[in-house]
Amino acid sequence: xxxxxxxxxxHAASGDVDPDDIKDAEPNAVKRETGEALSAIIRDHxxxxxxxxxxxxxxxxxxxxxxxxxxMSWSKETLPAGQTVxxxxxxxxxxxEADYWGGVAAKVDDKGTVGWAGGARDSGHKVYEALNNxxxxxxxxxRGLPYQRRNV
Numbered sequence: 001x002x003x004x005x006x007x008x009x010x011h012a013a014s015g016d017v018d019p020d021d022i023k024d025a026e027p028n029a030v031k032r033e034t035g036e037a038l039s040a041i042i043r044d045h046x047x048x049x050x051x052x053x054x055x056x057x058x059x060x061x062x063x064x065x066x067x068x069x070x071x072m073s074w075s076k077e078t079l080p081a082g083q084t085v086x087x088x089x090x091x092x093x094x095x096x097e098a099d100y101w102g103g104v105a106a107k108v109d110d111k112g113t114v115g116w117a118g119g120a121r122d123s124g125h126k127v128y129e130a131l132n133n134x135x136x137x138x139x140x141x142x143r144g145l146p147y148q149r150r151n152v
Contacts, residue, residue: 104130
């Protein structure tokens with residue numbers, strides 16, 4: 001859903017894609033291109049999908065799908081020239097730790113326990129921001145770079 005629709009797909013969650021949502025693209029091409037893009041991501045990062053890493057959290061998958069949308073031929077919000085999804089993911093921390101994902105894709109309780117409940121609609125946009133804007137506060141956080149600590 002998010003790969004097909006981009007950021008609007010984060011709120012659409014698990015609904016169906018209406019042909020009007022992609023009226024500027026041929027439906028079979030959308031299916032083929034989406035399948036190829038997601039297959040490449042899964043193949044390139046198979047070990048992360050098999051292990052219990054942050055990438056398997058619903059909010060991270062939603063933000064990642066919306067990021068992948070940026071390389072689709074029908075996307076109106078394309079990646080900058082020379083930028084790739086692979087490049088954006090290169091230095092993202094995969095560990096399910098509060099230091100990286102707390103307040104972005106996970107909630108942290110008073111005891112420091114990380115909870116991955118909530119999901120795509122709650123945190124997908126924040127994950128999208130973090131993935132696509134490495135210099136932002138949340139972008140630096142998920143990459144394990146210094147950022148200004150805030151309450152999470």
